[in-house]
Amino acid sequence: MRIADLGDVALHFREDGDPDGAPVVFANALGTDLRIWDEVVALLPAGLRAIRYDMRGHGLSACPPGPYSMGALVRDAERLLEFLGVTDCVFVGLSIGGMVAQGLAVKRLDQVRALVLSNSAAKIGTPAIWAERMAAIRAGGIAALADATMERWFARPYRESPDCALWRHMLTRQPVEGYLGCCAAISGTDFYTPTSGLSLPTLAIAGSADGSTPPDLVRETAALIKGSRFQLIRGAGHLPCVEKPGEYAEILTAFLKETGHV
């Protein structure tokens, strides 16, 4: 277990693989923590430095009072990479993690060589949708939305598996303040214009059954970036790294080869 004390926030992170290897950094989705990458990281080729962290307000990272801004989340990633001495990484961000990836690439191209925008977009939902979700959580806690969240996260066969119950626990045990803080950050983010100016190797991944960031939305964001390509994982929802880790790792490995990272 490792903690980066960044002053106003302490982030929990984990490193696997070769400490001298080419860095690949993973940022998690709303309501999740770094365990969503467990199976994918285990399937990556040897020789990489795989770094994953819990976004503020999630997992074992500190949970400062919200609301959070996307600028603060991007700054967390930037400072974590500085803390670890990482430059030139492939940054893999899922959903809100993919928004952080876009913001980081706009701000610190020296830190990022290539992006993986997994189940993410330049803008996710609308302020009204996020306000409604936040009100429901304030009234009933995260558990009140757990069934609906499982429907967005996973396609039906996986939803009926015993593993799904474990991921539900992960969701409902996230700090409410951290979850709401990140909802506010997503609600206030529209990266359409800054992301349109990006030009770097980018892989956009979508799940055919994703109820949060459907394939067309992910494809639209990919189309903004010069040097991007789009890949669909069939039969997967919003967390294909959990639901289809083998396919996800294969797709990611092929991209890492294309970018010369392995």
Ligand SMILES: O=C(O)CC1=CCC(=O)O1
């Ligand atoms: O809808 C969800 O809960 C999934 C999600 C949206 C943004 C994010 O990071 O996860």
